[in-house]
Amino acid sequence: MKMFDHVVLTCVDRFRGERTVSGIYHLLTGKRSSQTLQDAKGYELDRLFGIYPSLKREQLERHAQALVQDGLIQINEQSFPTITSGGAEQLSSFPVDELKHFEGMVWHGVIPTFVKRVYLLLQMMANSNAGIHHYVPIVDDYGTQQWVRTVYHQFQDKLPKMVESMYEEIHHLLKKHPSNQADLFAYRLTGGGIIGMTIDQLKREFGLNGGDVELMLQHTHYYLFLESKKKKDQYPVLHLCTKGLDATHLITRSARKTYQYIQQGLSLQEIMNIRRLKKSTIQDHIVESALIIPDFSIASFLSEQDVQEINKMGIQMNTKKLKQIHEALNGKYDYFELRLALAKGQHAIKEGMT
Structure with a gap:
């Protein structure tokens, strides 16, 4: 089994049918959006983030089709791939040493x-x-x-x-x-x-x-x-x-500005007014900050109890799909709150593992 097969199968397996081939493409090429960052962290694919910056979308799509023909993955009508039992078998037989050094999320920039x-x-x-x-x-x-x-x-x-x-x-x-x-x-x-x-x-x-x-x-x-x-x-x-090449500080410049305003105690509305940006953009910045900065406090948006409730539901349902969690919680939280809670939940999981 070749390395490209293994990397794509790993992404399909971890995404559990909840992301399209485009999601894999954005992850491997290192798209710096809060959605891709959240996917990398949430599905524990951060090692593979940005490891293949020159990858072309058509190349990945052709490769995915070849994996379908080989019976290793299936792609449904909505373009969501899932791994087959044959694919899972191939995945487990790949020598770990062949890609153990990838640390994409931290080092892809240098x-x-x-x-x-x-x-x-x-x-x-x-x-x-x-x-x-x-x-x-x-x-x-x-x-x-x-x-x-x-x-x-x-x-x-x-x-x-x-x-x-x-x-x-x-x-x-x-x-x-x-x-x-x-x-x-x-x-x-x-x-x-x-x-x-x-x-x-x-x-x-x-x-x-x-x-x-x-x-x-x-x-x-x-x-x-x-x-x-x-x-x-x-x-x-x-x-x-390697001199002068340090770990990628993945929080984007624009998100960093928003983060600084939040640290100063400004509300979401106040930041929108100062920065003249859409609400959704500022919310993306807040989610990005929560993903990247472990001690970033989201207390002004969600209580500890809310964060636990949302993450517990995600674990119970074994999904990261916001729509499913949103429906299961009867629309109690909006999508921004769900993304924020799941981002925060990643750090709690990491701490529990160490």
């Missing part, structure tokens, strides 16, 4: 920068070592090129040693990584007269589809990043590539 730094730094150092001074940089990004130039000038006299260290660090880490993923990464590297393979070339060379190649490379990128980020002494050159 992984692309890390990757560009690693590829370009390797190219620059290997070429410099080989006496190649005129070449086209494989990363066409001004910020990354400037970063690499700075490193070059700072460590010019230590370059041969750095090249050696970087290769050793990567080799050491890849030895402990699934070999198929390690090979894909190695074939991608450019420098010293060697040109790395494109995604299409890797597909042909390894007999994989594009989704598998992208995800397996991404998983390796997360692995290299996380290991070198926390083990500076063991992986000094790779650690250098």
